[in-house]
């Protein structure tokens with residue numbers, strides 16, 4: 001069968017993992033969704049795949065991640081002396097052009113006990129580049145920490161200079177979640193979801209700029225052999241046979257949708273047959289085309305998404321996604337009130 005019909009779906013992946021091995025695996029799953037090459041995933045494929053993305057500058061996929069560091073002064077070190085460069089104020093001042101990509105919280109009054117810094121891998125890679133140019137001491141410190149915790153993705157720090165008298169530890173996703181539940185301002189974890197929806201709805205989802213996205217590509221995916229997959233239109237949901245992935249029965253409406261879909265797919269295949277590339281042949285594919293998209297973000301971003309999209313003003317299909325996201329957070333003990 002050339003055309004399939006499937007239901008929408010929401011798959012929560014939970015908080016982004018805090019260890020490198022799991023982080024690489026998750027990024028690989030997200031990245032391979034774009035090319036539909038999930039069949040190439042093996043036990044050892046993640047590292048080379050993610051390093052390939054990094055070397056090609058395809059860094060947006062590395063946003064489906066989170067590194068949270070707790071930085072504290074070493075006991076006994078002089079806070080007015082060597083400690084100063086890494087005080088909470090120093091961090092705010094030094095990262096000033098990069099603050100929008102991070103969450104930074106003071107520990108103790110005025111940050112006297114250090115701070116917690118969060119960012120996804122892309123943000124940290126680019127922040128390190130920024131620090132290298134303007135804050136060599138801070139760069140050395142952070143580069144050393146990131147290389148310690150994520151040795152495959154972050155290069156070793158330069159040897160020169162005295163180490164700064166601070167200790168950094170990696171905060172686990174469970175610890176991040178515990179802090180967020182205690183205080184919603186401590187917006188530390190990054191939550192990752194996979195949506196299966198139609199192309200029209202992914203276009204609405206990607207308008208939420210504070211979230212991160214990796215989406216199935218109609219440029220690189222050739223549907224000729226796999227068949228074209230559409231989301232079931234609501235008006236014929238009653239005729240959907242989920243197991244067969246088809247609209248069944250003699251109802252004229254179901255027949256109409258089957259005919260339309262087959263005709264469109266015939267045109268797509270004809271265009272490929274006359275030598276067009278998938279990126280051009282896709283012009284005829286409908287808005288209803290099934291698309292998989294990974295979406296990641298912190299609780300504040302998701303809360304905004306739910307408040308705007310779980311609404312009677314929103315399209316019913318994005319509303320479905322927003323309701324599933326709302327349910328997930330409710331189950332996590334993070335309810336989103338109707339009025340925000």
Ligand SMILES: Cc1cc2nc3c(=O)[nH]c(=O)nc-3n(C[C@H](O)[C@H](O)[C@H](O)COP(=O)(O)OP(=O)(O)OC[C@H]3O[C@@H](n4cnc5c(N)ncnc54)[C@H](O)[C@@H]3O)c2cc1C
Pocket residue numbers: 207208209210211301304308309313314315
């Ligand atoms: C019912 C409904 C109907 C819609 N209809 C249309 C339509 O007809 N046409 C259309 O084009 N779009 C439409 N949209 C999309 C809408 O305009 C937004 O693009 C989308 O909802 C994302 O919202 P946002 O910008 O608040 O969220 P995000 O992009 O996730 O931003 C979250 C928050 O970050 C801040 N922020 C992010 N970027 C900036 C920035 N550059 N400057 C200042 N603050 C920023 C703001 O505080 C914002 O609230 C519709 C949305 C809804 C819910």
